[in-house]
Amino acid sequence: MIPNHWYNIVPDLPAPPPPPLHPATREPVGPDDLAPLFPMELIAQEVSTERFVAIPQEVLDVYRLWRPTPLLRARRLEKSLGTPARIYYKYEGGSPAGSHKPNTAVPQAYYNAREGVRKLTTETGAGQWGSSLAFACAQFGLECEVWMVRASYDQKPYRRSLMQVYGATVHASPSPVTSSGAKILADDPGSTGSLGIAISEAVEVAAAGDDVRYALGSVLNHVLMHQTVIGEEALQQLEEMPDVIIGCTGGGSNFGGLVFPFLREKLAGKINPTIRAVEPDACPSFTRGVYAYDFGDTAGFTPLLKMHTLGHDFVPDPIHAGGLRYHGMSPLLSHMYELGMFEAVSRSQSECFEAGVRFARTEGIVPAPEPTHALAETIAEALRCKETGEAKVILTALCGHGHFDLAAYDRYLSGAMEDFSLPQERIDEALTGLPG
Amino acid sequence: MIPNHWYNIVPDLPAPPPPPLHPATREPVGPDDLAPLFPMELIAQEVSTERFVAIPQEVLDVYRLWRPTPLLRARRLEKSLGTPARIYYKYEGGSPAGSHKPNTAVPQAYYNAREGVRKLTTETGAGQWGSSLAFACAQFGLECEVWMVRASYDQKPYRRSLMQVYGATVHASPSPVTSSGAKILADDPGSTGSLGIAISEAVEVAAAGDDVRYALGSVLNHVLMHQTVIGEEALQQLEEMPDVIIGCTGGGSNFGGLVFPFLREKLAGKINPTIRAVEPDACPSFTRGVYAYDFGDTAGFTPLLKMHTLGHDFVPDPIHAGGLRYHGMSPLLSHMYELGMFEAVSRSQSECFEAGVRFARTEGIVPAPEPTHALAETIAEALRCKETGEAKVILTALCGHGHFDLAAYDRYLSGAMEDFSLPQERIDEALTGLPG
Structure with a gap:
């Protein structure tokens, strides 16, 4: 439903x-x-x-083109990893545009x-x-x-x-x-x-x-709220509640949409999952940015937003996950991160594509470069479970298919995929441009 | 289900x-x-x-990645056409490969x-x-x-x-x-x-x-049989039985998969829809081919198949609907066509892309070039209903998305889309190569 x-x-x-x-x-x-x-x-x-x-009927009539989206257990991925973890993913790539x-x-x-x-x-x-x-x-x-x-x-x-x-x-x-x-x-x-x-x-x-x-x-609150259809559906569909929820973050809408309904249940004391955002090494606003008022755009036209930011002058390296190349972060998620409501980690481009190819070959869906970040972390978590023997339930969101991104996969398969190091000086330099 | x-x-x-x-x-x-x-x-x-x-459990476990597929009513398309017809389509483009x-x-x-x-x-x-x-x-x-x-x-x-x-x-x-x-x-x-x-x-x-x-x-019987999941699901999902069922044909698997379950109900006297195959003007095996034994491949390695064929030497013009560029046709469908169990028509490339763009703008899904043939005929049928005032129920299959075919749409939108005429001599010439 x-x-x-x-x-x-x-x-x-x-x-x-x-x-x-x-x-x-x-x-x-x-x-x-x-x-x-x-x-x-x-x-x-x-x-x-x-x-x-309430979602208006006219919106529901269009949502029906691709919603509800499937929530699937990644049994073949679990098997290939030899993990006792049970991995579930919510797939948003069946929409007319191929993403959430x-x-x-x-x-x-x-x-x-x-x-x-x-x-x-x-x-x-x-x-x-x-x-x-x-x-x-x-x-x-x-x-x-x-x-x-x-x-x-x-x-x-x-x-x-x-x-x-x-x-x-x-x-x-x-x-x-x-x-x-x-x-x-x-x-x-x-x-x-x-x-x-x-x-x-x-x-x-x-x-x-x-x-x-x-x-x-x-980035904005209403955008993240619209995306909560993802998490609300997943709550209905899951046969068991997750111990860990993992999503990728660029501006934050896919992550917020997935985790907010679960955070509501957590705040109500009904469940207690660990929640983890994954960002690219090349654009680490949570893990290496500051929490400050900054502009949402480069030119400084927008209102000032209190958020995790690398500075509005920061130009991320050209990673293939274009949707994660944003200097800032949703102010709402930034605030919640400060409140300690979830964790954040970062991943390199090549380990993300490695996870994408493994996922495609086991589960059959070629992920867009953005959700490969969540998949890389999901696989790492599942491998930790293999070491400890914990049969954790992991939930992640596969927020888009990679049919438009095959040139990037081609680069990866041919061994030509770049990883970018991000020296602290580049961040420090960009942060000098923060509005006083 | x-x-x-x-x-x-x-x-x-x-x-x-x-x-x-x-x-x-x-x-x-x-x-x-x-x-x-x-x-x-x-x-x-x-x-x-x-x-x-019976479909093996291991197959069902993979089908679950994208099945059941949505059956949708094309209300916005109906409205744009001003037709009293009710148009339903079964969408197979959400699969990992983007087609049926x-x-x-x-x-x-x-x-x-x-x-x-x-x-x-x-x-x-x-x-x-x-x-x-x-x-x-x-x-x-x-x-x-x-x-x-x-x-x-x-x-x-x-x-x-x-x-x-x-x-x-x-x-x-x-x-x-x-x-x-x-x-x-x-x-x-x-x-x-x-x-x-x-x-x-x-x-x-x-x-x-x-x-x-x-x-x-x-082409082969078992392939068409596997595709009947499309029609079986549609039978379950439809709120009203179709008066007309329209599908595109290349080798015949999408069409057979859609219509066979409905033909079963028709043979049992429960429903009485008109059933219509649509092929490209550039490769018209039903409408301009002969019913004869011919090779399935160009080199003549396969068994001889009794089918509608343009001759195994026939080389179709390079239309964008690559999946419909086949000189022959499923022998099973060919036999049924001879029995008068369905009709066939052909459509030009440019009218198909026109239908594809209209469908994308109203219903939101960009169709692959192959199913635009079925859509062009569906739209023509709906416009005939507009003239006669008949509120027919039309069912069609949208067998794949067009995310891999945007170069073809680009050609169409820029006015550079070719139509091909197919002189009778080219068919006659190819038919001289039929095995004696």
Whole structure:
């Protein structure tokens, strides 16, 4: 059964997360500050103190295309590891965009359409979020305009095509159609772009249009809340409660969506799982970043968010897990990490692809590069169980398939996969750019 | 619920299909002739007169990765067409390989493994069947060796990567590792290969090895029978019985798998749907071929099959629906077509892609090029209903996603999609090569 509600963990926390601040006044931002960018219903959800938010019937009607998603026991992986652990995974790759992103793209498009918005703008890196939003906009008759980082636009034409099949307009970013893009092109006509620049362009166009709004694919509270359909379904589907829950983190939406419903049960004293976030060695915001107010984008257009950050000037090395290349982290998850509600570890690119290939060969699904981080940690945990003899129940989320990422697998199989070391000086340098 | 049996339509037919013949003796081939290529259980299934064959638990355990597959009503497509028709589709694209092919790859690998086979060989064109078999072999610890048509091997490296991620060995065909391949390379070192050549190579290696067998992804009775999980599930899932059932046909496995269970109910007098096969204008074996004994491959290595064929020398134009580019047709479906059990029509490439884009924008799933043929006909049927005011129930199968086919969509969206005319002389010419 598809859950009929999303779960908002905020009112269940021992302390509320620090609010976003206006960069100029340093006062908490209010609904009026956000209204040019988001529809009122999403602004209300962002600050809601209701524990449960009903999922509208129109959203359920689209969720039905791929939900409920399967929760599977990885028996063949367990056997290949020789572990007494029992490994379960929730698979989100059967969605039309091939990942968990449509879980929030669909309600975002729905609420915008209901409030009379004509067009949504967004940025995308490798294209997973852009294609999810393009899909969702098509379902509700909204136009969709996407700024895609130039480097990906040129290297990954098929992800651009996917957005165009859904009817979206896709610009290479920096683009001449915005003043922020034009300014960068004037200085550097060959700019390959960045997520930060693409955000600036999408926000600029949304802010300028009465019936145009902006959509974000992770980081914010309402985005994480929409993703709780993953964890709510898993709670229903599991035959036994997990001892360990493992998820990958970039902006935090896949992880939050998986673990929040289990954390509710943990806070209620019903279960007591260990919960662990896994991030790339190349972009370790939890494990090597600081907890501070910082901008969500590179250009400094967004409100200040209290979060784990490597500094908004930090440019992660070009790992294949594009969805985990974000300098910051969900403020809500950052707050919960400070409260000690979960652990975090990091993993190298090559050990993640090794886990991805092992998973494909045993369980049959080729994972996207992002969830290979969770799989690498899951395998490590299962091997620890083998040593200790503990028959732990491990739950993880396989948040997308790797059918768009076979060039990366090709590199790995041919022995050409890079690992990146991240010297402390690079982090220290980026952190000097934190707003005072 | 996943069905616990496959349905074998042969014993329910008013007359049995003509048997395959040995090319030299013109006598029906027996199990001994097939034993070098297939395991005994599949040979038994090929000639079975049992109506139902139980699906082994080990196969069900793998089916569970993506089955049951969703059966969905295309309400947004209906609305965009303004039709009173009610359109349902069964979606097979959530499988690990992204199509319906694993439905038969998994049992084929299972039965081979159970009979002690060490390695399976096969051919693949664009890679859908090769990656499905590679996936299935990985599940049961079999080696997998694939001959991939050189043109695809070079143009579609990511499908090759997918097979390699699953641990398969992939050769560009013609390859120097077989005598049939070496012979062709000696004559034409730059040969881009063909499905016929690739079959010859895979069959040669299978026939030469005691513990090596060959696997075919369509055409044969047992393959179509494995695919009946599609139709059996749809029968359970449908809220109302269809008036029209529409599927695309290449070798026939997707179509047979969808319609056989409904034909059983029709033969029993319980329902009375119109059933329609859709093939490409560029490869019209039902609508423009002849019903005759012909070889299954180009080189003439296989038994003679009584089927609708364009002649085994026929080389279809390079349409993007690679899975429908086959000169022949399932002998079982060919026999049933002669019995008048279903209709057949053909569609052009550009109208198929137009249907694919319309479907993606309304229903949200980007279809593979093959099922766009069924969608084009479904849309045409729904528009006829709009004219007549009939509220027909239409069922179709969306047998795969198009995430590997975005280059083709890109061509369509940029206005560069080709349509091919097929002059009668080309068919007549190819038919002169039919075995006397």
